Amino acid sequence: MTEQETFLRNAMEAHGDAVYRLALCRLRNTADAEDVYQDVFLRLLDQPARDWDGEHLKAWLLRTALNRCTDMHRFRLRQPVLSLDQLPAMARPADAAEGEQLAELWDTVAHLPEKLRTVVHLYYAEGYRTEEIAAMLGVPAATVRTRLRRARVKLKDLLGGFDNEREQLSQADAKYPHPRRAE
């Protein structure tokens, strides 16, 4: 099954980090995130994914990861929240103040309600537009923007370097009047 493994390995190399980060953000727990990760990529093998381009593949992976995370929640309604220091793969920035800030950001995001957290992750970490997130989550784009706005209020200035909001969103609106489906 050489070609299958090559495909799988390339997919993991290209998008593995994104899937893992999303799962970690959703589940806040490395063991669960790894379970979801494995599950997502094994499911990929049942898909006619060979012809997909990189973005299609990534969107499918993230969406499947979200679904798997939801399934995981059904079994474990309450989980402990991991702090940034407990992440094994995490390299702390050399600068202590910056490290402090990032740890606080992580903590704040981790304690956001799940719906806000998912949107924040897809928007800020993966750089998806609100329409794309809407398509991925199956909710209206306006809802995604509302969630983002609420999340920003809670995150205050922790995000940093990002004077965003209105112009960003309206720009995207004008450019893409119709949400492009992620799948």
Add this chain to the structure above:
Amino acid sequence: MNENNYRRLMQNIHTPAGLNDRVLFAARRNTAQAEGKRLRKKNWRPVLRGAVCAACALALVLGTVTLVPGRSGGEQTGGTPAVSLDYSFGLTAYAAETGETVRPNANGGLALDSGSGMASEEIGHYTGCLFQVTGEGIETVSLAVNRGGLYRSETRTGLTTEEVRKLWQAEEAGGPVCNVYGESENAPMNAEVMTALGSSTTEDFDPEVRYGFWVPPEEYEADPDEDLRQAAWASIDTFDGARLTVKVTFADGTEQSKTYTLFTGRLRAEYGEDGTLNMLPQLAGDQEPYVYGIYAISETDSRWFQWPVQDSRTVSLGNPYGTVNGSFHSGIDIPAQEGSVILAAADGTVTEVGFDADRGNYLRLDHGDGLETVYAHCRDFTVEEGSTVRAGEMIGAVGSTGMSTGPHLCFQVWQDGTAQNPVAYFDSEIRDTLTAERED
């Protein structure tokens, strides 16, 4: 994308080490269960004796490249058959996963996948890049590599537990290294027995024996913190640029030898319509499927071309050589500006200049020994039928005639009337300069 703290935070988080290998292992196990019969030849229940072998065996996915052997030139020229025509030999690549041998069938080269490798500081690195010597009437085989070393790999089947224990004892005593696998705990076991040979060896010929590339322990540097796959690749790179000399003696006492130049790297892989994996003799781009391995090129059998377009080193990915969506494309497309100079890829004679609706203005060059090149969709030509051209001589200009949507050259290579992958006919210096472009 806008920079922000959350993104910065997330960029520090990576997939944990070993997770990808675990997924690959799970995938392989699932597949093996689903297709138990197909994999019977080499069941994936390796009895692993250390994490190192596990990672190597899993991380180095195999494939085999098909490279077209040009008809060995010497036998064809001059019309008089060479004296030693009765006997000849060649190398085939060995695909460890399926147990199949793959004949070289491109420009005299073969690609050796890094199959079931094994490595440790004590035993060195058995890269899993395997080949076999084939031919009629061979008595002895001499192999020599000018860098690193070689090993012999044999498969023993139907071993009892006692025999396996003996193999392991022998290994501990410094004997051959073995990789034992079997269908289940109780079934007879199989073993791949690997014997290090040093940098050269002479042995009696055995068609079943496979030889592989081995990095001796003193040259193998294992950094325990390094990713295992990266370490294995770095180790395989020992052979980049090395030369392998194969000398055989035949039953009638005659000798022949061939020298192969080795290259290593991420060889680009391509999926055929039927799901088979072909490796292309070119480096893979970032997003492309690839197989890491050694690529061997016969110095005598291979024929090399010059790049046929001045000022463009791009190969279109949108319409590659091979069968895509059921239609066969017999060449590679090289996008270039209208009017760019087309150069003869090698010395030859113009045998045909013509026009048809599909290829537009096209020109056929005969290079002898059944090797031809075709240049299609051209604007015009500067040579006529019957003229003799030298390699690198201008023969025409790039255009967009025939079934074409933009100025490009469709470059085809034909051997005895069969289309070949043109990329195999450019040496590594040219291949390394090529860029692939996807048409949107």
